[in-house]
Amino acid sequence: MSFYFAQLLTGLANASSLFLISCGLSIIFGVTRIVNFAHGSFYMIGAYVAYSTITTLDFGILGFWGGVIFASIVVGLVGLLVEVTILRRIYHAPELFQLVATFGLVLIIQDLTLAIWGPQDYLGPRAPGLDRAVRIFGEPIPEYDLALIVIGPLVLAAIWVLFHRTRWGVLVRAATQDREMIGALGVNQAWLFSAAFMLGAFLAGLGGALQVPRESVNLQMDLSVIGQAFVVVVIGGMGSVTGAFVAAVLISVLNAFAVLLFPQISLVLPFLVMAVVLIVRPYGLFGKPGSGHGPAAEPEQPMRLMSKGEAGLLAVFVALLALSPLFAANYTMVLLIDLLVATLFAVSLHFLMGVGGMVSFGHAAYFGLGAYAAALGVKFLGLGMIPAMILGPIAGGLGALLFGWFCVRLSGVYLAMLTLAAAQILWGVTFQWQEFTGGDDGILGVWPASWAKSNQAYFYVAFVLCLGGIWLLQRVAHSPFGYTLRGGRDSAIRAEAIGINLKRHQWMGFTLAGAVAGLAGVVFAFSKGSVFPDTLAISKSVDGLVMVLLGGIHSLAGPILGAGVFVLIEDWVTKLEFWRFIFGVIILVVVLAAPDGVAGGVSRLRGLFSRRTKDGEAAQ
Amino acid sequence: MNVLEVRGLSKSFGGIQAVSDVSFDLGEGEFLALIGPNGAGKTTCFNMLNGYLKPDRGSVKLGGRELIGVKPRRIWRMGVGRTFQITETFRSMTVLENVQMALISHHRETGNLFSRATRMHVDKAMSLLETISMADYANRACSELAYGDLKRLELAVALAHEPKLLLMDEPTAGMAPSERIALMALTAEIVARERLSVIFTEHDMDVVFAHSHRIIVLNRGELIAEGTGDEIRANPHVQEVYLGGGTVFENTGATADA
Incomplete structure (x- = not known):
């Protein structure tokens, strides 16, 4: 019995730190509607700054708590800086832009932290005065854990007072419900948003600083915590601080006991809980549907078929690509195969998001499923290349069929979060199921058939499969099915009112996109000869999002251009030191300067050009 | 009856x-x-x-x-068409495509993956647009229409599957007085003709x-x-x-x- 009580206390202590990280994220989302990927980075900065302050000052109890508060304030100021310089410019952009922009920040902060503190892990000092363990029912409980159990509810109470007893708090709550209305009432939104963002960052920094005595400070802290924080916020209901607390307790306590039964479950459990909660309560435990009217967006133009000139240009380009093995170097062939895979992946994601209106933060799941299905087919069934390749899209499609059924029940940011959860569950399974998937070591020896061994021969395999997949999805986008998806994206009510079962179409669209991503995964697996869990990790999904965004979401050609630009930049940048920083800056520049992507930029240029010529003609 | x-x-x-x-x-x-x-x-x-x-x-x-x-x-599907108090249309499509979508759904072709949607039911969709005098607007983007035109478009969409x-x-909510009279006169005329x-x-x-x-x-x-x-x-x-x-x-x- 005493053992279980100790386990409960551990769970509650974990809940407190999880709550501290998540509540800031929830506040930021509630007010600004930004899904802040960089929140984990704020948490990491908090930990690093606190570590440095505490170890340099070394003033005992005062030095420790002073360091914690100092670190939180520093992070709050960093948050303010980020909000004022970057986020303020993209509040009216679609959520995808904001997500990708904050991911750019993640990359930048990672490399800045690396530059300042170096690559090594730091073990922080114990908290002075709280460095022993007390015995409760005979079990040793760290005093610091008990302190955390108290701090969590204290912070919750402080936020409650702030939100319910101050004018500022009332404005924040009102903005969470309907920020357009708040603006219409003459409240200075810019100031409100900055303050809310600063508070959220401060809380993330506090969470990070308080972790210093408990775990090592390292460069992986940001992404390892952000997944869990998302889950807590979604379960609690986005924008609800009380919800975040309840969800943090729920997950941490469940986790503390579940690991006794299944030690491997810790990576998967939060996401399972989230999936269950979202199906029962689509807006989380304490969440409410936001106001229907978002910021006014520029309408998308109707699709049109390619003109003769464009089709000719495309034909020349495809022909050049087909002939490239005759003149290109070996290294270029590898790059071109990467390019084909990336393009197919981006096109499948664009089909889901641009055509279907379902923003996925976890599309890599189906890419990875395809890659792993082929690799497992080779490893356990001894399949040849072609049969293994058939397995891939089937696995991707079946995975999407399963997860899609849950995902299409939701919409908007909740749908995106559930796709992220699905991808994280799959990632956790591949990572921990050592005997079957090889875990972190991956699966090696996934080589093409002997006739396709050379880079040139395999290029043609990739060429046929990827162009085939791209052609298929472009064709479907113009078909009644594609139009139905687009219609449902424009107005679900109208779709229902003309007899369309939208959910079923979305489900099938999700499955199709998953199957095509699986195909891309297969081509990828055989081109590399191996698969690793990072084929279905968050960063792979974000790669896809960046490609779609680079290209511009409003155009079918967008993902193709985007993938091309992405692969070329990646190939160039990853050779440099601090490439994450450079890549992050590039992402931010694109988001801030060309919000409609490369394709949008091209069409704007064309618009400018044709207007010029018209003006010129008129002048003559 | x-x-x-x-x-x-x-x-x-x-x-x-x-x-x-x-x-x-x-x-x-x-x-x-x-x-x-x-x-x-x-x-x-x-x-x-x-x-x-x-x-x-x-x-x-x-x-x-x-x-x-x-x-x-x-x-x-049982033969009831409807229009909305605040118009609901497919904003990223043309006027014609909005009507075509209703016809595609009526013919249960939304699962078709390979035909070109824009080439389907063109004649029928155009004749529906003619009944509401919007044939000239067929290839205009829906997002460019004035509110009163959107209301008329909704009427054409509602009539696409020949409802009972x-x-x-x-x-007529949100319309100018002269538009109200015109829209309802048009509706009355169609209703009388189609029973x-x-x-x-x-x-x-x-x-x-x-x-x-x-x-x-x-x-x-x-x-x-x-x-x-x-x-x-x-x-x-x-x-x-x-x-x-x-x-x-x-x-x-x-x-x-x-």
């Missing part, structure tokens, strides 16, 4: 009885207006007819078939008296009067309900051609 038979329709939200025990019939080719002051239960009533709300009690029969518990999309019954929720039955809710009394064959008045969820325009005008109970609202029940001359 009656197209629609509504019996004992009731709905409460929490403690508020929004609609209580409303019954009426709709004959073939009839143009029926559902009126009442704000909060009378018109929209609630309407949403129960088209499947968006499930009543607590009551039945709605379309040609003898029960509509209660049937999903909106199935009700559409048309439900129009405040068809459609229509139920519409409306606040503009000029529109109501000008075009409806019969009027039903709701107040606080209850049906308080039913009859022709003249009968409703003369009804003291209705006058009492509307008196505070300042609505004038005089024959203004706009009612000539009902």
